[in-house]
Amino acid sequence: MKITGNKHKIFRNLDIRIVSLVLAVTLWLYASTERYYKLTFHCPVEVRNIPPGYSLARCLPPVICDIEARGKDLVAFQFKNPAVVIDAENRQIKKFKVKLTPDHLVLPFRLKARAVQFLDQEMEINLDRQTEKAVNILLDLVGDPADGLVLSDSIRYEPASALLKGPARQLEMLDAVYSAPIRVDGFSVGTLVRSALMLPDSCLFAVSPGSIDVFLRFEKSGERVFKNIPLSVINRSRDYLVSFAPGTIDLVVSGPRNVLEVAKQSDLKIVLDLKDLPPGKHQLQATIELPDKLVLIAASPRDFEVNIR
Template sequence: MQGFLGNHWGAKTAALILAILLWLYVLTDKPYEDTLAVPFRSERIEDVPDGLVVANPLPDAVTVRFKGTGRQLLRLRYSNVNVVLRVTGNRIGKRSYRLSASDVRIPLGLEVEAMEVVSPLSVEIDLDRLLEKKVLVQADITIKTAPGYTKVGPIGLDPDSVLVRGPRRFVKRVRVVTLKPLKLDEVSKDVHRLVRVVFPSGENVVCIPEQVRVSSDIQAINEQWIGDVLIHLTHAPRGAKLDPPTVDVKVRGGLDQLKSLSMDAIRAYMDYRAVALEEEQNPQPVFILPPGIMLLEWRPQTFRIAAR
């Protein structure tokens, strides 16, 4: 007997599983009632008049009592069942709508009946004028470069403005929108990132587009001498000249940036009074350099006013 049981344990296990499946089939084929939280979303509100928009928060879900077989009710839980509400009237303001089983949309193929709405029994809809306007984007971005690299120029935003769309009561207050904070460390190559826009507060307020491309030019640091930068003499009488009239400068910046840097991009100024009238000891030029370029040194260090 023991040998018989030991030799047929596989068949007995299969028979047990089959019996359980048959029992579950019979069990799930019986009629039941069940309550289910059905998602209720603003996009499921139909017939909103053109130029108006829902301006108040809505319940996340509506509890509905359903009737059907156990198998069908189980399928219902994983279906796209939802509640649809139709707006009547075209006036700005609040209006209460009573919910009923007829507002429940059951996907095709499911033999389930919505019996009643359990809660909430009604929903308040507050309509407001739809407003759209373009606003600038503000970025909260920190980029720290790796040793030997530098950030060249300002951080780029594409686009630098977005369309804000929603109820007038909220959109009219918006002046700028911000991006989600972005912090990057040890950066050694150009930055190109899509960063999400932080939507302004208020129901049904959206931004178009929802993402902005952030870019930054990262270059290896280099040093270079630029020769024959002309010094402009200020407050000088006619005919006065500076000797020497030019200066060589050593600058630091991004490798590609320095390759295209010319002497005309650097402005140097000297005050005639400081040189000719000796108002300062060993007066030096004042330099204006392109953004991202650092002045290290210059030569010569001594200047005089040439004879007329």
């Protein structure tokens, strides 16, 4: 009976106790988040009002700054970073420097900071003439289709080229853009896929259109045996005699049937590299280079005995 009485005392006014605890925690949180704290942020940089016909010459790294603000505001900054905004209006030169001040810092949700200090007090902005040109589109195909199938050479995509816009100097070095990775794992029938185009640097370039339609096609793969393919030797010294055995190799390769049918023995490159080998007997593995679309299944032999004397 005594134990039961103690339990009754413990649970007496339980609802009031819970409410009191919640209020205490709420007051503690409020008091804590109203205090001022200092945290370091890596703030992205945005350049606005770039003069017509110009663009950034290179992407700008984040700016490191210490921000002192109320705790609840610093918590909000974790969801959306403060940003440094630089106004390039009326700038008629390609390179200029900006002395960073708290006015350059834009805080999210219209919050305020008591103090702002930048690690680097000055930032250099480089502009370049903006141009555009047509570039080819290359597909980034990832994975393998269903067993017994390979990607067909008749894959097509529309459009086949895109208009890339960006800083002139960097644009000169670009001739193509890639699609986003297109996975073909397990595919067995023709499929239409829409893929985005990947930008070299999203902060510098724009591409039109932003995506392409890819018509994937598959065909049955085949195998073919190539026998008695001669080997070639590279990096041999003229001061020594070289012999190796055996003198030929047999290969089994697979790939699209139309590629296998036209492949010639001379298209297969089998090489023994003697670079930096001293006189004597050596066991070397041949390097095998196959035409595009063909895959090596087996090689016999793969290792060769080379005698340098």
